[in-house]
Amino acid sequence: MIKYFFKRLLQIVPTFIGITLISFFILHLAPGKPTDIMGELNPRMTPEARIQLQKQWGLDKPIIVQYGVWLKNLARLDFGDSLSTDRRPVWDKIKERLPITISINIISMFIIFLVAIPIGIYSAQHQYSLPDKLITVFVFIGFATPAFWLALLLMLFFGVYLNWLPISGLQSLGYEHLSVLGKITDRARHLILPVFISAFGGMAGLSRYMRSNMLEVIRQDYITTARAKGLSEGKVIYKHALRNALLPVITILGLSVPALVGGSVIFETIFAIPGMGQLFYMAVMMRDYNLIMGGLVIGSVLTLLGNLLADISYALADPRIRTR
């Protein structure tokens, strides 16, 4: 087991370097440079000033040299400075947005699991019954509804007409004057719509997944055996079937780790939430290489660790894998 763990851990290093190398080169292949936003079609920018700027940002060197410099800085955990006009360290820019995105994602993921798993189990248990069919319909609607459209409708309904919930943002004006309880309530009220919208789509997927897992397990011989032993239906389902049906969910959890830091551009834009999605979208549009690479590094490290985590917990949970 420990040998397996270290082998997997070692494999991560070359994979990671490969990822950064390929992304770095592809990024620089895209037409345009970070200096474009300042300089293009700007009457007051002289060609000399443009060249000077590129030199200052090290963009005049060959790509391989630029990659070397970047990797060297990364080894010291330095992501470099953002190549936009604010020139702030990349890590600072990520740091101030990371908690927002992570907390929204954790809350919505928690809700997804909390709601989707019971729904999945129920549907599997009562396959083809009316409630199951209703749930199926509901789930497909959830799949098919464009999130931005639903978000706008809910904002219009709850924010403008009923005036119950704030429309966008993370806190009200005058937030700093509220009591602690008031602050918490204010935050929570701002999160209701965004969390609902981000959970809505995910719920649909996971509940279907849970349903089919459960259906598969219920048909297994050992479930028949359990029933034949005369166990109660509840015990059969929750003690014997559920545990096995939950195994693939562990994989999903592991694979969701990188998604925790990823934000959706559309969703963040509509709700005016300063999260990671917007940050990286703007970085891509402005060719802010350092910031994009910073995001890619975080994303790829988490993906690799998430995979590792999933494999290991799988091994822990499922004896069949451990003994192999």
Place this chain on the structure above:
Amino acid sequence: MKYAWQRKFYISRLAILLLFAGFFTACSSPQESEKVLLDENFQPAYGGMLVDGTTAEPSNLIPMLASDSASHGVSGLIFNGLVKYDTDLTLMGDLAESWQISDDNLTITFHLKKGVKWQDGVEFTAEDIMFGYQTIINEKTPSAYKEDYLQVKKAEVLDKYTFRVTYVKPFAPALSSWGSLVVLPKHILEGKDITKTSFSRRPTGTGPFKLKEWVTGQKITLEANPDYFEGRPYLDKYIYRIIPDSATMFMELKAGSIDLMGLAPVQYKRQTNSRYFNNNFRKFRYPAFAYTYMGFNLRHPWFKDKRIRQAIAYAIDKEEVIKGVLFGLGVVSTGPYVPGTWPYNPEVKKYEYNPEKAKALLKSVGWRDDDGDGILEKQGKKFEFTILTNMGNSSRLKTATLIQHRLKAVGISVKIRVLEWSTFINEFIDKRKFEAVILGWSIGLDPDQYDIWHSKKTGEKELNFVGFKNKEVDKLLEAGRRTFNIEERKKYYYRLQEILAEELPYVFLYVGDSLPIVSARFKGIKPEPIGISYNIEKWFVPKQLRKYTISRE
């Protein structure tokens, strides 16, 4: 079968929601003290705050380092320049009391106002201007605005309140360049790396508002500068809320969470005419300082001939474009200046929609439809070309579509290609790989257009990318830079517009309107050609209309 049932369910769900929407619109016109709100005869009072919606977050509040309008919008409230534009678009003193221009037009001497203080209490002097000037010409400063300052031969501080610059050649745009780009507090920034200082997010200026708080991605709070040299602004606070999506912003406006935003034409025309809006908001409309055009690649064999360019201009119905794209909220553009401003020449050749004339012109150059497919040919080649435009600007795309339709009618087949900005500029504009483009220029308040039309500016990365070369235009552009006399400059720029209208390197399409909407609580707003926000320090909320009680601390 299952599918059909689902769809029905889906539709009825939608219908219910729409019904709800209708129901709530019907009963949502609040009976606020309407008459009081619309009354304009209030005495100014201190206090209150204004919440402004902005789609983009500023990047850097040091004016010379920022190149986005969001940054300049915020820093404009914090900083002053030596000069600024008056409501009639002539220059007036801001931090400068007065200035003299030498007879040879080479030297400008600024006399500064006395007793102006930086927001930290230190006095503002000529040394600060000198520092700003030296910073912007420093090669380590990544400023996009260097060009104007590199023309300066010598800058001197004569005494605490006198600053003099001498130019190599007379340079008319020089005067306006001494705006807020080069006024920086020496006592704070001296010896610091300007690209690395926290000043870019916590600036100290001399202006009516000072920065209090900046919450990334959410809001920027400015508060009144009690020692502002023109008098403390009436408003206590000016808050920018960053709301990237304009539909969301419009809902926030409707819900009363923001007080000011720029409307899209459709919102202005169709969505803000209810009683609720009429009673609670004031809408404004004036030409924006920008125009949209279709530019030809003048190196292309077809577009070399000005008769073809003119034919295309006759074939485009500009009024239709304004009606269709801007909901009528704009005017036809006839040259590179905004109608109603002093350099604008109203008497140039105009190309009213006339497809017959367009066809005749094309025929006279030898284009005719021989094979009867509706597309003109000449020497076996069909008249087909592609219009390029950038992604993310739907009005340009709509304009292109209308042009495509109209040109088809005279026998020209047009394709439209939409490109992401960086790709567009680097791969097509810079490499001159285009036939026609639809783009816009924002118009500076100084009429100098040397960079866009001079034949020397056709090189790589330069702005005369259409390749326009005209000896007379070159002379006019040079002469226009050499004098500060408005009447004389007017003559040059009038003639420039006549030539551009005849030669048509661009088909000038339209000047759209700025469409701000402001909550009716705010009084003291006086719209002028320059806009509405020029007198922001005079805006106020009458006591009885005040909404936020927490704004005073």
